[in-house]
Amino acid sequence: MNARSNILHRIRTALRQPAPRPEIPPGRTVFPTISNPNLLAHFERELLALRAGFHCAPNWQDARTWCRLITDQHELRRIAATPDADVLDACQSVPIQTLRRNEDCGPKLADIDLSVTTCDCLVALTGSIVLTARSGFGRALSVLPPAHLVVARRSQLLPDFTEAFQLLYARYGKSWPSMLTIITGPSRTSDIEKILVLGAHGPRKLFVLLLDF
Amino acid sequence: MSFADQFIQDSEKKASDLRHRAVLQKAITTYATKVADVKTHFLDWNHGRKLARIRKWEAINHLDQHLEEFERNARSRGAIIHWAEDGAQALEIILGLCRNHGVRKVVKSKSMVTEEIHLNEFLEKHGIASVESDLGEYIVQLRHEKPYHIVTPVMHLTKEEIDLTFHQQLGTPTGSTAEDLAQTARNVLRNEYLTADMGITGANFIVAETGMISITENEGNARLCSSLPRIHVAISGIEKVLPKLDDLALFLPMLAVSGTGQQLTCYNTMIGGPRQADEMDGPDEFHIILLDNGRTRLLMDPEQREALHCIRCGACLNVCPIFKNVGGHAYGTTYQGPIGAVITPHLRGLADWKHLSDASSLCGACSEVCPVHIDLHHHLLRNRRNSVRAGFSGWFERLSFQLWAMLMQSDEAYRIGALLLRVGQKLSSAIGLEGTLFDPLQHWSKTRAFPKFPEQMFRDWWNKRK
Amino acid sequence: MAAITRVNISLFVPCFVDQLFPRAAISTVQVLERLGHRVEFPCAQTCCGQPAFNSGHWDEARAVATRFLDIFAGADAIVCPSGSCTAMVRRFYAELFHDTPDAKAAAEIASKTFELVEFLVRKLGAINLDASFKGKVVWHDACHGLRELHLKEEPRRLLRAVRGLELLEMKECETCCGFGGTFSVKFPHISSAMDEVKVASIEECGAEYVTSGDSSCLMQISGLLEKRRSRIKAVHIAEILASRESPAF
Numbered sequence: 004m005n006a007r008s009n010i011l012h013r014i015r016t017a018l019r020q021p022a023p024r025p026e027i028p029p030g031r032t033v034f035p036t037i038s039n040p041n042l043l044a045h046f047e048r049e050l051l052a053l054r055a056g057f058h059c060a061p062n063w064q065d066a067r068t069w070c071r072l073i074t075d076q077h078e079l080r081r082i083a084a085t086p087d088a089d090v091l092d093a094c095q096s097v098p099i100q101t102l103r104r105n106e107d108c109g110p111k112l113a114d115i116d117l118s119v120t121t122c123d124c125l126v127a128l129t130g131s132i133v134l135t136a137r138s139g140f141g142r143a144l145s146v147l148p149p150a151h152l153v154v155a156r157r158s159q160l161l162p163d164f165t166e167a168f169q170l171l172y173a174r175y176g177k178s179w180p181s182m183l184t185i186i187t188g189p190s191r192t193s194d195i196e197k198i199l200v201l202g203a204h205g206p207r208k209l210f211v212l213l214l215d216f
Numbered sequence: 217m218s219f220a221d222q223f224i225q226d227s228e229k230k231a232s233d234l235r236h237r238a239v240l241q242k243a244i245t246t247y248a249t250k251v252a253d254v255k256t257h258f259l260d261w262n263h264g265r266k267l268a269r270i271r272k273w274e275a276i277n278h279l280d281q282h283l284e285e286f287e288r289n290a291r292s293r294g295a296i297i298h299w300a301e302d303g304a305q306a307l308e309i310i311l312g313l314c315r316n317h318g319v320r321k322v323v324k325s326k327s328m329v330t331e332e333i334h335l336n337e338f339l340e341k342h343g344i345a346s347v348e349s350d351l352g353e354y355i356v357q358l359r360h361e362k363p364y365h366i367v368t369p370v371m372h373l374t375k376e377e378i379d380l381t382f383h384q385q386l387g388t389p390t391g392s393t394a395e396d397l398a399q400t401a402r403n404v405l406r407n408e409y410l411t412a413d414m415g416i417t418g419a420n421f422i423v424a425e426t427g428m429i430s431i432t433e434n435e436g437n438a439r440l441c442s443s444l445p446r447i448h449v450a451i452s453g454i455e456k457v458l459p460k461l462d463d464l465a466l467f468l469p470m471l472a473v474s475g476t477g478q479q480l481t482c483y484n485t486m487i488g489g490p491r492q493a494d495e496m497d498g499p500d501e502f503h504i505i506l507l508d509n510g511r512t513r514l515l516m517d518p519e520q521r522e523a524l525h526c527i528r529c530g531a532c533l534n535v536c537p538i539f540k541n542v543g544g545h546a547y548g549t550t551y552q553g554p555i556g557a558v559i560t561p562h563l564r565g566l567a568d569w570k571h572l573s574d575a576s577s578l579c580g581a582c583s584e585v586c587p588v589h590i591d592l593h594h595h596l597l598r599n600r601r602n603s604v605r606a607g608f609s610g611w612f613e614r615l616s617f618q619l620w621a622m623l624m625q626s627d628e629a630y631r632i633g634a635l636l637l638r639v640g641q642k643l644s645s646a647i648g649l650e651g652t653l654f655d656p657l658q659h660w661s662k663t664r665a666f667p668k669f670p671e672q673m674f675r676d677w678w679n680k681r682k
Numbered sequence: 683m684a685a686i687t688r689v690n691i692s693l694f695v696p697c698f699v700d701q702l703f704p705r706a707a708i709s710t711v712q713v714l715e716r717l718g719h720r721v722e723f724p725c726a727q728t729c730c731g732q733p734a735f736n737s738g739h740w741d742e743a744r745a746v747a748t749r750f751l752d753i754f755a756g757a758d759a760i761v762c763p764s765g766s767c768t769a770m771v772r773r774f775y776a777e778l779f780h781d782t783p784d785a786k787a788a789a790e791i792a793s794k795t796f797e798l799v800e801f802l803v804r805k806l807g808a809i810n811l812d813a814s815f816k817g818k819v820v821w822h823d824a825c826h827g828l829r830e831l832h833l834k835e836e837p838r839r840l841l842r843a844v845r846g847l848e849l850l851e852m853k854e855c856e857t858c859c860g861f862g863g864t865f866s867v868k869f870p871h872i873s874s875a876m877d878e879v880k881v882a883s884i885e886e887c888g889a890e891y892v893t894s895g896d897s898s899c900l901m902q903i904s905g906l907l908e909k910r911r912s913r914i915k916a917v918h919i920a921e922i923l924a925s926r927e928s929p930a931f
Binding site: 165 | 242243246247257258259260261263264266267269270273276277278279280283284293294298299300301305349350351352355368369370373374375378394395397398399401402405406410426428434435436437439440442443444454461462464465466468469476478479480481482483484485486487488489490491492494495496497498502506508512515516518519521522589
């Protein structure tokens with residue numbers, strides 16, 4: 004007998020006495036449905052309310068110009084970018100360090116101002132970004148540096164988490180990465196007298212660049 | 217001193233502390249406004265509660281199956297699962313891991329389960345430094361205090377008090393803003409993440425279907441604790457199970473709304489194993505400790521089993537008028553407020569902890585706000601009943617109710633009783649007992665006037681008019 | 683709503699209302715009789731068993747509650763000027779008598795027991811009772827009435843229909859006053875702190891009167907008001923609804 008078998012035995016003994024299943028009225032929905040035409044507006048509204056930055060680019064030139072603008076504006080000089088086509092394309096006008104797959108990027112991360120990654124999807128309901136240790140190029144890249152920019156496609160914008168999880172099941176169900184994360188705004192704390200402070204441990208600045216083409 | 221006596225002493229002190237009351241009032245009003253606002257984003261919040269209750273019923277009433285499924289799936293991706301029957305076993309497991317891997321320093325994120333097993337004290341005793349990385353917990357650690365609230369550890373402190381703590385412990389200048397203080401903590405703790413040998417976190421949920429733990433936070437410290445150190449240990453109560461990954465689509469918002477009045481917290485992270493071969497970083501080893509520590513005792517009671525559905529959001533604390541007046545420390549145990557009062561007798565013994573169930577007016581506000589629809593105030597009532605059945609109520613109270621029952625079963629006896637009360641009140645007044653040690657109503661009349669018995673009872677009026 | 687068919691009402695008067703606040707029960711009789719209903723008071727009644735039940739002494743509570751079931755067995759409708767006692771019968775008798783031979787009788791009695799406000803509004807549809815009461819009045823949402831019987835709008839509708847009455851709202855209207863039965867004397871310091879919060883809220887809203895459907899709450903609240911020599915008076919809603927002229931309170 005070990006702890007595992009003791010605990011499982013106690014559980015099975017306890018469950019021999021059933022607790023009645025609660026009732027639930029059918030046919031109601033918990034979350035509002037966001038129709039397709041409203042997806043973008045909804046996402047933008049939620050993201051901005053979280054004090055993250057947002058830009059919807061109609062073409063590459065516009066996307067690159069905007070990246071240049073925010074890195075200048077926020078003085079983000081040391082930039083680490085993942086080796087994804089969209090990321091590299093968007094960052095063409097900006098001096099970056101492209102991270103390489105088989106290299107330990109750990110030591111670099113402590114010194115950079117901004118990380119640029121893609122994501123798996125965006126969720127309009129809450130203005131969230133979903134990424135994993137694969138799409139996010141590791142665990143620390145999207146949380147250690149003080150700023151994070153996500154480059155995403157319009158087609159990645161989903162209405163709610165039911166669809167987001169469906170996408171994750173479809174993409175990773177056979178082989179899950181070791182980490183998935185849902186990012187909803189820049190890091191924050193209200194521990195001190197309920198006063199909101201951004202950038203507690205994770206990025207203080209979060210940006211989403213949506214390629215709408 | 218018994219836990220009950222300690223509670224009376226501590227709660228008495230706090231109940232008359234008007235400054236403390238005002239600080240809590242302010243914090244909770246801010247929270248309540250946010251919660252009311254964020255609930256308007258839902259189409260049907262109450263339906264969400266009912267759904268959440270069903271999913272937790274499914275999880276808890278098939279707990280053995282889900283835990284085995286969780287173990288299987290987590291193992292398949294390299295996680296190492298440990299089972300601990302109690303806190304002592306869990307601590308030994310962690311110590312063993314520390315010794316095997318030459319761990320000198322642990323960085324940890326907020327976890328009530330680690331409080332429950334007194335992890336920090338244990339590690340310190342064995343020469344292992346343990347640093348809290350959540351801002352609130354970090355402040356609590358600097359002050360050598362216990363967390364005040366399961367979600368908001370320093371709800372009871374003003375910015376000035378925190379400022380002073382930082383000044384005394386870290387040498388920062390006084391007069392810092394909340395921003396400065398948070399920045400100081402960020403800078404100090406950044407170094408800890410990068411140099412710690414082990415990260416210890418809790419888990420808000422453990423997902424059976426995919427063998428992942430899920431961590432809900434706003435700061436990002438839990439993500440860093442589980443990314444940078446070479447070993448990650450997660451400890452979770454066995455009751456945190458959710459059957460499916462997409463259950464999180466409901467539970468993450470329910471937790472965020474009830475916990476902090478947000479639609480979602482900043483980071484909700486699911487971890488399913490150590491770093492994989494093609495991943496850039498992450499711990500080399502990932503250990504999950506599944507802790508019982510009295511939870512199976514609660515499971516044994518089919519009537520109260522649903523208390524295991526709790527997702528530790530803290531909403532019941534925030535709405536409880538007792539909590540709002542006595543604060544978190546007075547409870548004297550890890551889990552405060554209504555949920556604490558319900559489960560602590562099961563986790564730590566009914567005889568020692570029934571007083572928390574007595575210290576309630578059974579107003580029901582807790583049950584009303586619980587996102588998983590636990591009938592909290594009725595469970596407090598049942599704890600009282602169980603306590604009486606087990607023989608834990610005092611002889612005086614037992615005798616009083618037996619006498620009362622006799623009186624109430626005969627309307628003649630009832631009348632005599634009524635007469636005696638009237639006479640007693642007149643006598644007491646005549647002798648001038650009121651306000652003295654001999655005043656039978658002293659527990660009432662110290663702070664409130666007690667009404668005079670009217671000359672005529674209702675039934676006399678009724679009989680006269682016939 | 684319902685037409686005025688004469689209802690035979692059996693009055694259930696909580697023990698402490700009988701003893702300490704008979705005016706609440708007298709007013710209840712007046713209100714119901716004025717609406718044309720027949721009220722009878724089964725004199726043998728004493729208590730519903732709630733004090734023992736809430737303290738966990740369920741055997742004693744059951745003994746007393748069994749007597750209650752016998753006394754009210756033949757009633758058509760049982761009306762009670764107390765939310766907490768009504769809730770005891772309506773919601774908690776099921777649990778008290780669960781798996782006992784009296785379970786069916788308890789369910790039957792529960793189905794015909796009503797609190798005064800809910801009886802007036804939901805069963806009789808009687809909103810305007812031709813009452814007149816001059817003053818600024820605030821309603822305290824007593825816990826059982828609010829959370830077990832779901833009374834919220836109903837008392838307010840009744841009060842708004844009273845001539846001369848100005849209905850105010852207070853911030854902590856739904857917060858417990860701190861009575862809670864034996865809780866008020868077992869943990870008097872906490873009970874008093876809760877009382878202070880409630881009274882502060884009443885004072886802040888500018889009310890002259892505080893009213894509720896539960897005399898126990900009103901006893902708790904007025905106990906502190908009196909201690910503070912406040913001018914605010916506590917009065918049971920039945921007394922307001924029975925009032926036909928400016929009261930000499």
